[in-house]
Amino acid sequence: MVSTLQYDGSFDGLLSAVFHAYEYKLPEVVFLSNAQEVPSLFGAVEQVHTSPKNALRILSAVERLCGKKGVSVLLRTFLSEDSRREDLIYRFLKYLFQEKRNILGNYAHPVVLDLSKLVKSVGREKHRMEAFVRFRKLKDESFYAHIAPDYDVLPLIAPHFKKRYSAQKWILYDLKRSYGLFYDLKKVEHFNPPEEMLPELRRPTVLLHSEESAYESLWRDYFASTTILERKNTKLHVQHVPKRYWKYLTEKQNL
Numbered sequence: 001m002v003s004t005l006q007y008d009g010s011f012d013g014l015l016s017a018v019f020h021a022y023e024y025k026l027p028e029v030v031f032l033s034n035a036q037e038v039p040s041l042f043g044a045v046e047q048v049h050t051s052p053k054n055a056l057r058i059l060s061a062v063e064r065l066c067g068k069k070g071v072s073v074l075l076r077t078f079l080s081e082d083s084r085r086e087d088l089i090y091r092f093l094k095y096l097f098q099e100k101r102n103i104l105g106n107y108a109h110p111v112v113l114d115l116s117k118l119v120k121s122v123g124r125e126k127h128r129m130e131a132f133v134r135f136r137k138l139k140d141e142s143f144y145a146h147i148a149p150d151y152d153v154l155p156l157i158a159p160h161f162k163k164r165y166s167a168q169k170w171i172l173y174d175l176k177r178s179y180g181l182f183y184d185l186k187k188v189e190h191f192n193p194p195e196e197m198l199p200e201l202r203r204p205t206v207l208l209h210s211e212e213s214a215y216e217s218l219w220r221d222y223f224a225s226t227t228i229l230e231r232k233n234t235k236l237h238v239q240h241v242p243k244r245y246w247k248y249l250t251e252k253q254n255l
Helices: 011-023 052-077 085-099 110-132 154-164 195-202 212-227 234-240 243-248
Strands: 002-007 029-034 046-049 143-147 168-172 177-185 188-191
Touching: 002 011, 011 029, 011 052, 011 085, 011 168, 052 085, 052 110, 052 154, 085 110, 110 154, 143 195, 154 168, 154 177
Parallel strands: 002 029, 002 046, 143 168
Antiparallel strands: 168 177, 177 188
């Protein structure tokens, strides 16, 4: 009999549901987040409450067998938002706890291979966001940028921007997922704006500092003046900076 476990949609919530499945020795399990509609054929659904303690027990066991990389693999798989993520994570953990050894290099196993592909894709998106995000100065002297990445990489890029822009307050907002990060010169916190603030975050022109448009204009002029048309190689350029990232770059806004 298949047991359907519903969790709150968080990483800790999923790990709590996995712990529940092991604790009660459930033979077959389907995991659904609260945001997912429950198909009628699934029958009774059990809501599993999030337990940071139980989630930590799972992660501690993973780290003991696979090191910190194993924990990173699970987190990045979850942040991929792939429709198979719950099942892949559960199957990976079942295989790991069955083998009781580091299985990360065993690409002959389908679940390890699938996880490695997702992790690589999420890693590429993380690095591109770190490279292409451009902050804009706001009237209150803080800085703002919005993104819409393919994967939920905000938790992964927070340490990079905290280190790189440690001397200024900033907000980094994910348009696709409607949440952001706010750095107050000490710590990075999740930022969930009220509904009435969303239009300004999507088009922050009215929030910009008076100097910002001048800075952006100077940068575009500099970019244009240093471009050698005779040596322009658009195909190679797009390989290194795909067009879907151009919307983040000030120098591309007039293209």
